[in-house]
Amino acid sequence: MTEPVAVLLQQLDRDLPVPRYAHPGDAGADLVAAQDVELQPGERALVGTGVAVALPYGYVGLVHPRSGLAAKLGVTVLNAPGTVDAGYRGEIKVNLVNLDPRHPAKIVRGDRIAQLVVQRVERANFHVVDALPGSGRGAGGHGSTGGHAGLRDAAQEGFRL
Numbered sequence: 001m002t003e004p005v006a007v008l009l010q011q012l013d014r015d016l017p018v019p020r021y022a023h024p025g026d027a028g029a030d031l032v033a034a035q036d037v038e039l040q041p042g043e044r045a046l047v048g049t050g051v052a053v054a055l056p057y058g059y060v061g062l063v064h065p066r067s068g069l070a071a072k073l074g075v076t077v078l079n080a081p082g083t084v085d086a087g088y089r090g091e092i093k094v095n096l097v098n099l100d101p102r103h104p105a106k107i108v109r110g111d112r113i114a115q116l117v118v119q120r121v122e123r124a125n126f127h128v129v130d131a132l133p134g135s136g137r138g139a140g141g142h143g144s145t146g147g148h149a150g151l152r153d154a155a156q157e158g159f160r161l
């Protein structure tokens with residue numbers, strides 16, 4: 001097992017718990033809502049978490065949805081995964097959206113609303129060229145390998161990607 005990376009964390013709201021991993025081996029540390037919010041069907045809100053971090057350069061924080069919230073309420077992270085840059089010092093906020101077509105979703109201060117996954121990240125040097133080297137896939141994408149029943153049905157109805 002690798003050593004956890006040290007991340008400086010500022011509690012902007014000391015009454016809220018520090019993000020924590022629910023189990024050993026969990027990839028994401030749970031982020032909680034700093035405020036109550038009720039989302040009508042289709043509505044979104046930028047919800048504070050009461051924490052700010054200073055990630056070491058070479059790392060990124062990814063704000064992932066929680067599967068339980070998605071399954072139970074239809075609530076997810078609109079820009080999933082959100083990107084927290086190493087240089088960012090503001091409050092981590094979660095752009096929650098209620099995708100349930102019928103029911104409003106109530107989020108209460110302290111509810112776990114998302115999870116922060118801290119990862120190493122590479123940066124690229126982009127070298128502009130006139131033509132790219134060939135590959136097996138080439139420009140094929142967006143379902144070019146086929147084999148999905150739903151896609152076949154859609155094709156029969158005249159839908160083309």
Ligand SMILES: O=c1ccn([C@H]2C[C@H](O)[C@@H](COP(=O)(O)OP(=O)(O)OP(=O)(O)O)O2)c(=O)[nH]1
Pocket residue numbers: 063079081082083084085086088091092093094095
């Ligand atoms: O879910 C998120 C995503 C981003 N951020 C913060 C940290 C991140 O470093 C900053 C900018 O995010 P991003 O680069 O995704 O947004 P942008 O629309 O490109 O804004 P900017 O012009 O500030 O980069 O906003 C969050 O708090 N939560």
Ligand SMILES: [Mg+2]
Pocket residue numbers: none
């Ligand atoms: Mg940006």
